[in-house]
Amino acid sequence: MIVRTLEECENSERRVATETWxxxxxxxxxxxMGFSFHITTIYANKETHIHYKNHLESVYCMSGNGEIETLSDGKVYQIRPGTLYILDKHDEHMLRGGTEDMKMACVFNPPLSGKEVHDKDGVYPVDNS
Structure with missing residues (x-):
């Protein structure tokens, strides 16, 4: 069995931060476990270009507000507590924090190894090790 607290993970190398999240x-x-699980904060009034070409992701908003725009069709979806969005087609998108930080629970398949950040195209690299 694996047991961890958010607090102990936040105070370890498991926390990764950028200018927008x-x-x-x-x-x-x-x-x-075949997937990875993250608690991610999207900063208020910040925008991140994301295109997970190598991963599928499900994201559940626990608090805060913002929006996601799919770049293929320009559709904008509002995000608030209780919203789940699923990037089941490697959807290229813009993720925008609203008037307050969004706290999200995220699941990735395949799992991340830990230090990934988005490259210039919004992609996380694949870890083949």
Whole structure:
């Protein structure tokens, strides 16, 4: 059994931060569960270009507000507590924080190894190790 607290993970190398978001990666590839689980904060009034070409992701908003825009068709979806969005087609999108930080629970398949950040195209690299 694996037991971790958010607090202990936030105070470890499992926390990764950028100018637009921070992510505490509570479950990673080396835990051998077949997916990774993260608590991610999208900062208010910040925008991030994302295109997970190598991963599928499900995201549940626990608090805050914002929006996601799919770049293929320009559709904009409002995000608030209780919203789940699923990037089941490797959807390229813009993720925007609203008037307050959004706290999100995220699941990735395949799992992340821990230190990934988006490249210039919004992609996380694939870890083939």
């Amino acid at each position: 921070e992510s505490t990666r509570m479950l990673l590839k080396d835990d051998q």
